[in-house]
Amino acid sequence: MATQTRSVALERLLDRHRREAERIRAERGDPETWVGDVVHAIFEPEDLESAFQELTRPGSLWDHDQRDER
């Protein structure tokens, strides 16, 4: 496993993130209970499938038809 020194910028990013994550969890609760509504408002099921294929073109490591590859 690679070990690298954390930069000041990274520490700042993570501190900022922790504060925002705590605020969102406090306001909206467990993300598993509400993120689905966000996803459904934007994407239809076939949209996500094609989006995944586009982002991994020419191929995902983990599609059904490639499960025996590894």
Place this chain on the structure above:
Amino acid sequence: MNGSVFDHSQPNVMWPDPIVVDSNMVVANFQHFYPGQDHRRVERARAFFQRLLHDGQQGVLTPTAFSAVVHVAVRKTYEQLVRGHRAELRRRYDAQVDGWRDVYKQDPVPLQQLAHDLNELRESLVPYNLAIADLNDLGGSVIPDSRHSSEELIERMTRYGLDSSDAMITIEASRLGIGAIVSMDRDMRRAVPDFDIYT
């Protein structure tokens, strides 16, 4: 460094904290919110995000990876408009409409109307312990001899054999001082000379 490829789903595999998360992991995790999305990769992505959520592991989404996530939201919104409505759209815009780009070129309003949804999308990522890096976060490089990013982009694209977006994610990871990337894209394994790749 010379990295390695790991299977992040193995219980004995510990990821570095933090780890850069590729956009395809985010989209695969979104798929579990629709029933019947039983691809093996959907379960793997969900398990990864559950570990982020419950085990205190930290992920980082770089600006380029975040841009890819919002791009697919925009593209899919336009594709939904086009689906089954090409003739109507041709009449409305008095132009050829063969795909989503044709509507995008004609009309920015559907994108402008996405402001709320895109902000919600961004906010939905944060509580999964997925930190979204700001461009300003990339300025404090820990690489002593870092070059102009445009030169570095070309060097990485040609050394790894990676296209520009993936190569840029590796540059952003390096600028943040992160040496590990989790991705379901087989191409990303080409960055193994400099990164640990978790798949």
